[in-house]
Amino acid sequence: MSNGWETIIGLEIHAQLNTEAKIFCGCSTRFGDEPNANTCPVCLGLPGALPVLNRRVIELGARAALSLGLQINKQSIFSRKNYFYPDLPKGYQISQFDKPFSANGELEIMTALRDEAGHPSEWRIKKVGITRLHLEEDAGKNVHEGLPEVNRFSYIDLNRAGTPLAEIVTEPDFRTSWEAYDYVNHVRRALQWVGASEADMEKGNLRCEANVSVRRTGDEKFGTKVELKNLNSVRFMQRAIEFEVERQIGVLESGGRLQQETRLWDERAAETRVMRSKEEAHDYRYFPEPDLPPLIVSDEFIARVSAAMPELPEARRRRFMDQYGLPFTDASQLTSERTLADYYEQAAAASGNPRAAANWIRSELLRELETSGATAGDSPVSAADLGALVRLIDEGKISGKQGKGVLVKMFQSGKSAAAIVAEKGLVQLSDTAEIDALIDQVLAGNPQQLSVYREGKETLFGFFVGQVMKSSQGKANPKVVNERLKEKLS
Numbered sequence: 001m002s003n004g005w006e007t008i009i010g011l012e013i014h015a016q017l018n019t020e021a022k023i024f025c026g027c028s029t030r031f032g033d034e035p036n037a038n039t040c041p042v043c044l045g046l047p048g049a050l051p052v053l054n055r056r057v058i059e060l061g062a063r064a065a066l067s068l069g070l071q072i073n074k075q076s077i078f079s080r081k082n083y084f085y086p087d088l089p090k091g092y093q094i095s096q097f098d099k100p101f102s103a104n105g106e107l108e109i110m111t112a113l114r115d116e117a118g119h120p121s122e123w124r125i126k127k128v129g130i131t132r133l134h135l136e137e138d139a140g141k142n143v144h145e146g147l148p149e150v151n152r153f154s155y156i157d158l159n160r161a162g163t164p165l166a167e168i169v170t171e172p173d174f175r176t177s178w179e180a181y182d183y184v185n186h187v188r189r190a191l192q193w194v195g196a197s198e199a200d201m202e203k204g205n206l207r208c209e210a211n212v213s214v215r216r217t218g219d220e221k222f223g224t225k226v227e228l229k230n231l232n233s234v235r236f237m238q239r240a241i242e243f244e245v246e247r248q249i250g251v252l253e254s255g256g257r258l259q260q261e262t263r264l265w266d267e268r269a270a271e272t273r274v275m276r277s278k279e280e281a282h283d284y285r286y287f288p289e290p291d292l293p294p295l296i297v298s299d300e301f302i303a304r305v306s307a308a309m310p311e312l313p314e315a316r317r318r319r320f321m322d323q324y325g326l327p328f329t330d331a332s333q334l335t336s337e338r339t340l341a342d343y344y345e346q347a348a349a350a351s352g353n354p355r356a357a358a359n360w361i362r363s364e365l366l367r368e369l370e371t372s373g374a375t376a377g378d379s380p381v382s383a384a385d386l387g388a389l390v391r392l393i394d395e396g397k398i399s400g401k402q403g404k405g406v407l408v409k410m411f412q413s414g415k416s417a418a419a420i421v422a423e424k425g426l427v428q429l430s431d432t433a434e435i436d437a438l439i440d441q442v443l444a445g446n447p448q449q450l451s452v453y454r455e456g457k458e459t460l461f462g463f464f465v466g467q468v469m470k471s472s473q474g475k476a477n478p479k480v481v482n483e484r485l486k487e488k489l490s
Helices: 055-067 177-193 234-253 299-307 313-324 328-334 338-351 354-372 383-394 400-413 417-424 432-445 447-454 458-471 478-489
Strands: 005-016 078-082 092-096 102-114 120-137 141-147 150-157 164-170 206-216 226-231 261-266 271-277
Touching: 005 177, 005 234, 055 102, 055 120, 055 164, 055 177, 055 299, 092 120, 102 177, 120 177, 164 177, 177 206, 177 234, 177 313, 206 234, 226 234, 226 271, 234 261, 234 271, 313 328, 313 338, 313 354, 328 338, 328 354, 338 354, 338 383, 354 383, 354 400, 383 400, 383 417, 400 417, 432 447, 432 458, 432 478, 447 458, 447 478, 458 478
Parallel strands: 226 261
Antiparallel strands: 005 164, 005 206, 078 092, 102 120, 120 164, 141 150, 206 226, 261 271
């Protein structure tokens, strides 16, 4: 709520399903190929070409629906959505209308209160109603070159036409732009987690639209809805919603009236601008697709897909907290990606110390991965090798400080921790007899400091520790040094 106003937001997400072939033909969905290279009579809409449903689309659609808590309908109908646009060669899009693939879902997400800079301060659970997830084909892509009215050229690339989409529509349950932000990130992670979609906004295989309105606090009737398009990242979406909310409140408080319209987000100007008004809205004239029979999904199919699903991220986060004793923030970070969660569990088992493994992954490993542009899935340091490094530290064979340097070398060379420790002669000295001898030498060589310490200047303890570590060339186990030094000085 803002100054007596309440924001109402609903979201639509279009996610390309991760198939090798298009939804109704065998053309490749590979991203980045030459324009119009992956086309055929079906996706070009040529006369006489008939669609044939790709079974893999149904499997991935079911995975997506189940990951978001939706009910899969036993029967759904494909329909023709009629409109004209240059990148829609048939003049209609095969989609679903009154009988979608799945519907009536409720999803629990973690969302945070944030400061002006977007830093989270307090996390809480929010329930989001998902109206439907339906299946459809994507349109092509218009590419524009040059400035408007000056050497302006437009091209059409139909490689994307016919790529399978899952459209996910929510109830108007969001009240802040940050709730919407957290929801989209949750959906992205869920789709990636179950392998349904790459959900990469940079490639355009996940796109988002927001329906935004405002109303006076306490009012029950919704205000005039504005649809926001051209939201190319989650952060752009959040910023676009913030701008639109302030714009709508400004119009209403100045005595104006809002128009139901579609607006585009202009990131360069940091503002929304009109794309089309309600009067220009399409009448899609839906009717059942005559060339495709109803889609029938059996209980056995749903059970088979469910059985093949991985443990979902929220359930895994809760298990990490219960099983490994991790705090919420650690468990949340380690389940931000499936490959990272898998890596952590393997490292925790190899190390025998789940908390230490989590700390090393969150700090040292993720920093090295970010620097090298890698992910946990393709880390040059395996989970087993990281676990072995943690064991070396726990066993006192090397110090934590030495371990950081060893991890860097492991990234660079691909060698194991044990091999690097042996090569560099880094094995930590933990033998109490040898450390006692070093301490005796240090105390004998610094009689003045010893006398001052015993007179009550206990801050000199750090001096003696430093001297022992120096005489051992940094190999002495600091924990053992501290213990033995305290005993001898007492």
